[in-house]
Amino acid sequence: MIKIAYDAIYAHPLPEGHRFPMLKYELIPEQLLHEGTITTENIFAPQPCKEEVVLLTHDKTYFDKLIHQTLTASEQRKIGFPQSPQLTQRELIITQGTIDCCMHAMQYGVALNVAGGTHHAFADRGEGFCLLNDMAVASNYLLQKKHAHKILIIDLDVHQGNGTAKIFEYEPHVFTFSMHGAHNYPFHKEKSDLDIPLKDGTDDETYLSLLKETLPALIKKIKPDFAFFLAGVDILSTDKYGKLQVTITGCKQRDEFVFMVLKKNNIPVTVAMGGGYSPDVRTIVEAHCNTFRAAVDVYG
Template identity: 75%
Template sequence: MVKIAFDPCYIQPLPEGHRFPMQKYELIPEQLLHEGYITENNLFSPKECSREVVLWTHDAHYFDKLVQQTLTASEQRKIGFPQSPSLTHRELVIAQGTIDCCYHAMEQGVALNVAGGTHHAFADRGEGFCLLNDMAVAANYLLQKKLASRILIIDLDVHQGNGTASIFQHEERVFTFSMHGAHNYPFHKEQSNLDVPLTDGTDTLTYLQLLHQHLPRLLEEVQPDFAFYLSGVDILNTDKFGKLKVTPEGCRERDSYVFQLLKQKGIPVTVAMGGGYSPDVRTIVTAHCHTFKLAMDLY
């Protein structure tokens, strides 16, 4: 049974003004349940990630600031959220959810976190609505526990995974792959192991051709025994900030292609949703739900 990490703290409470883009975390499982794609048995609620595990990735001084609510005004502006205990709790639960998904993926082939993909968080600071880097925390957990020896992070969010690239810049056991808008946030890019910058207006055909060009080769060269997939839907042509022209059908084909390649090679994968900022929340939820449906159908 494919397992899905979900907790009410993904949604509530949220800082004023950020309710709309976060509605998807509540609506995705509701829609999947309504359509009969999942049952309550597919869902599980993570606990908080422990300090010990977080510090395998993040700086202790920064983590203590999150817990003690002592971030400076400047640090909060870079994150984009005002600090609050509930927000720190939320990030700890998301990180543990991604770790828990790894165990389920090793059993089932795939597991998905309704939230996650907080790839702008660096070891010593947060940025871009990301406080803790859940995939980095989970990847380091797998390495520490000797559950994986070679990890591939496939980041197909429209924004570069700058925090992830920075965290693993000297870690040879983790290969970071990011396909992202060349002229999109973050405006100062870090160096992933492989970056594929996309010009504004990149269409479905071009996008998929680039993915087909790079991903099979990476799987052969890297030979990962575990993968993380950040399946942001901010690549859509309807997205307010994405600047790309990928259709919903193209987004589904992207997900299907990633899942099929990984399954063919027997590589377990943990999936996190990442970004999505189309004006109509139904567009966002539908696109994310297709990711879940494809995983459910294939696995």
């Protein structure tokens, strides 16, 4: 059974101007339940991640600032959200959701977090709407518990996973692969193990061709025994911040291909939604729901 992490706090109301991008977290499971792609049995609500697990990845000084609400004004501006206890709690729950998904993925092949993919968070700071790096925390947890030996992070958000790249810069057991818009945020890119910067206006054919050339060969080379897939839908041509020209059909084909390759190679995968900022929330929800539909189609 495919398991999906979701808690109502994922859609926690934020000050005016931030509510719209949060609304998708509420609408995605509603749509999937409505159409019958999933049932309530597929969904579980994670608990907050424990401090000792977060500290496998993040600095204690930074973690204490999040817990005690002592981030400076400058630190809050870099994150993009004003600090609040609810926001910190939300991040802790999302992070644990990604860890829990790993356990389910090892049993069922795939598991998905309705939120997550907070790849701009560094060990000592947050950036770009990201406080804690859920995939980095989950990767370090898997390594510590010896659930995995070689992890592949497939980051297909339009923005480079700069925080993830920096966190694992010297970690040989985690391979970071980011395929992103060359001229998208962050404007200073860190060095992933493999970066593929895409030209503005990259279309379905070019995007999918590059992915199909790269991913199977990468898996053959590094032989991962666990994968994370950051399935951002900000690669869409309609995205307010992206600079690519991928259609909603092309985005779905991306998801299908990633799942098929991983299943063929018997590599369990945890999926997080990442970004999506098209002006019409229905476009965002449909594209994200396609990721869940593709998982159901491939894994059954």
